[in-house]
Amino acid sequence: MTLLEVNSLQTEFKTPGGLVRAVRGISFQVERGETVGVVGESGSGKSVTALSLMRLIPTPPGCIKADSILLEGRDLLSLSSREMQRVRGSQIAMVFQDPFTSLNPTMKLGEQVAETIRVHNSVSATEVKERVLKLFEAMRLPSPEIRYHQYPHEISGGQRQRVMIAIAFACNPKLLIADEPTTALDVTVQAQVLSLMKRLQTEHNTGTLLITHDLGVVAEVCDRALVMYAGQIVESGTVQQIFQSPKHPYTQGLLASLPQIHADSRQRLVSISGQPPDLARLPKGCAFYERCPRRLMDICTQKEPQETVFEDGQTARCFLHGS
Amino acid sequence: MTALLEVKGLKKHFRVVRQNGFRAVRETVHAVDGVDLEVATGETLGIVGESGCGKSTVGRTILRLIEPTEGTVLWQGERLDSLRGEALRSIRRDIGIVFQDPFAALDPRMLVGDIITEPLKAHKMATSRTERQERARELLITVGLRPEFASRYPHEFSGGQRQRIGIARAISTNPKLLVLDEPISALDISIRAQILNLLEDLQTERGISYLFIAHDLSVVRHICHRVAVMYLGVIVEQASSDSLFGSPLHPYTQALLSAVPVADPAIRKERTLLEGDVPSPVHIPSGCRFRTRCPLAQERCAKETPLLRELDTAHWVACHFAEKSVASGG
Numbered sequence: 001m002t003l004l005e006v007n008s009l010q011t012e013f014k015t016p017g018g019l020v021r022a023v024r025g026i027s028f029q030v031e032r033g034e035t036v037g038v039v040g041e042s043g044s045g046k047s048v049t050a051l052s053l054m055r056l057i058p059t060p061p062g063c064i065k066a067d068s069i070l071l072e073g074r075d076l077l078s079l080s081s082r083e084m085q086r087v088r089g090s091q092i093a094m095v096f097q098d099p100f101t102s103l104n105p106t107m108k109l110g111e112q113v114a115e116t117i118r119v120h121n122s123v124s125a126t127e128v129k130e131r132v133l134k135l136f137e138a139m140r141l142p143s144p145e146i147r148y149h150q151y152p153h154e155i156s157g158g159q160r161q162r163v164m165i166a167i168a169f170a171c172n173p174k175l176l177i178a179d180e181p182t183t184a185l186d187v188t189v190q191a192q193v194l195s196l197m198k199r200l201q202t203e204h205n206t207g208t209l210l211i212t213h214d215l216g217v218v219a220e221v222c223d224r225a226l227v228m229y230a231g232q233i234v235e236s237g238t239v240q241q242i243f244q245s246p247k248h249p250y251t252q253g254l255l256a257s258l259p260q261i262h263a264d265s266r267q268r269l270v271s272i273s274g275q276p277p278d279l280a281r282l283p284k285g286c287a288f289y290e291r292c293p294r295r296l297m298d299i300c301t302q303k304e305p306q307e308t309v310f311e312d313g314q315t316a317r318c319f320l321h322g323s
Numbered sequence: 324m325t326a327l328l329e330v331k332g333l334k335k336h337f338r339v340v341r342q343n344g345f346r347a348v349r350e351t352v353h354a355v356d357g358v359d360l361e362v363a364t365g366e367t368l369g370i371v372g373e374s375g376c377g378k379s380t381v382g383r384t385i386l387r388l389i390e391p392t393e394g395t396v397l398w399q400g401e402r403l404d405s406l407r408g409e410a411l412r413s414i415r416r417d418i419g420i421v422f423q424d425p426f427a428a429l430d431p432r433m434l435v436g437d438i439i440t441e442p443l444k445a446h447k448m449a450t451s452r453t454e455r456q457e458r459a460r461e462l463l464i465t466v467g468l469r470p471e472f473a474s475r476y477p478h479e480f481s482g483g484q485r486q487r488i489g490i491a492r493a494i495s496t497n498p499k500l501l502v503l504d505e506p507i508s509a510l511d512i513s514i515r516a517q518i519l520n521l522l523e524d525l526q527t528e529r530g531i532s533y534l535f536i537a538h539d540l541s542v543v544r545h546i547c548h549r550v551a552v553m554y555l556g557v558i559v560e561q562a563s564s565d566s567l568f569g570s571p572l573h574p575y576t577q578a579l580l581s582a583v584p585v586a587d588p589a590i591r592k593e594r595t596l597l598e599g600d601v602p603s604p605v606h607i608p609s610g611c612r613f614r615t616r617c618p619l620a621q622e623r624c625a626k627e628t629p630l631l632r633e634l635d636t637a638h639w640v641a642c643h644f645a646e647k648s649v650a651s652g653g
Contacts (some may be wrong), residue, residue: 008512041511041512041513041514042511100481132403137416142599156600156601158600159600160590178535186373186374186538186601187373187540187579187582187583188373188578188579188582188596188597189373189600190582191581191582191584191594191596191597192596192597192598193598194584195594211510214584215512215586216541216583216584216585216586217584218586219584219586219588220585220586220588221584227373239588239590240588243586243587243588243589244588244589248397253513254512255511255586257512257513257515258516258541258586259516259519259541259542259544259545259546259569260541260544260545260586261541261544261580261583262590263450263544263545263586264420266545266546267515268520268523269519269545270516271513271516271517271519271520272469272516272517274515275481275483275484275513275514276511276513291513
């Protein structure tokens, strides 16, 4: 059975400025042990997707609609809020971007991890502490016993993010949602944290949804990737497909606009002109039309492109490839 | 050739008071601890390093937005650090700055046209309002915006547009040098290339020099002619962009390059991961500052501070064992 199966998820927000359609009918799957990257710019709907899966969107003003969100065949949308609370933390865990605000500043680090274990399991206090220390060790946190009694302000950003990951893995979740887990970190620390996450994920066979705007991170750690633009998945495929033969003009543009660290010549970057559309005032037709270098005059403004599935499983939402 | 800008032995120490229980402990943060650098006309010098390495402080001390603790800053051969009042003001006309956060750098209550021509007013380069309005329109066109944007407020613009406004303000006085402090790191990926291209165009057209401060190595490789790598307040390696990225000599530079994720799944690589975090700038390790995380560290590194030496033509490195690291890592 597929670990996570999302079928036409839509998340909207009622705002004074109109109905903001943050996520517009997206479907995807995550298998056990697989890392799926979600790439997109701010406002593309990637974080809202993550929060919708966890049902952490405040309703109102938000509104989550979907045919189904199946975690091992169980529809998360049909659960009561108490049942959902049991899923969060134990079956689906989340790591947020900002390790500075995600930890409780008044609680000892060890206690924050212990809390998660206690909420979802009935185990003795000594066993809880043992498990926390073991997790800290697995996170390569130096001197775990000392860290247990420290507060968030006493440790560095990289170490805080490791504590966050310890909390996420405290109950061996089946699915890990990591929302920009390394964006706030320096590159050398980012490399440490990514390799740590990868190792834990392989050990526990956890499925991971990795949300990021960094295409480099996607290429390094993901198996498959979903490219989001204006609330839709405009392209999906394996990382090899996405990076070597991107089909959607947006993906092509993003890849061309990246400065290459290995390139010798200082070629001029190809940039995507303009900026993403206002989600409360989406144009008719394709949302990328305004910025698209390969737009077709008639059809692109008239109809919304549907998803084309290629033979090798890659998908793209663009009239260049079908309807 | 005299350099446009020359920095010698620049130091900036911040005194801080830390509360330890009921006791106040006085400490010194060694943000910048002896930096030498030069920027030539029409050149882009990059300063890279991780957070807290002192790269932004270097940029700000050059403009004397922060007063240096020690060291000299020479602008076209003239000492900047002793200037006061009008003399300092006239030199600030030649040096502009663009900040990282385009949302915080623009006064939300001022019209865009007034924002970008305020330097002209301050330097008495355009005294009449109509003249300034005319200049505002020209500047907006130069940075790729529509001239009618002059009569709007900053909140009406996106991050990329605001950064263009920030650049328009910085170039309004026709400066010879721009300090660019992480100018694109707050922007979305599809917008970054637009701003980088704009900066390159401005350099070609006007021959402006850039001091480009960034943590993103791919961007630095793309836009900089020469690069200085900073670690804990000092420069550990400095070379031309090609030479630094092609054959990095310092173990820190090598680790930094190895840590950068590359947007190509075909080159997934084995990395040399650095252990631990950057030490605190309050308690700086003795000898070589990098030794606590360095894979090559030996006894000597704790005792002797390595000085920058020219190992290859115009390729400077501060490491006792740089020759060895060429063989192993480079």
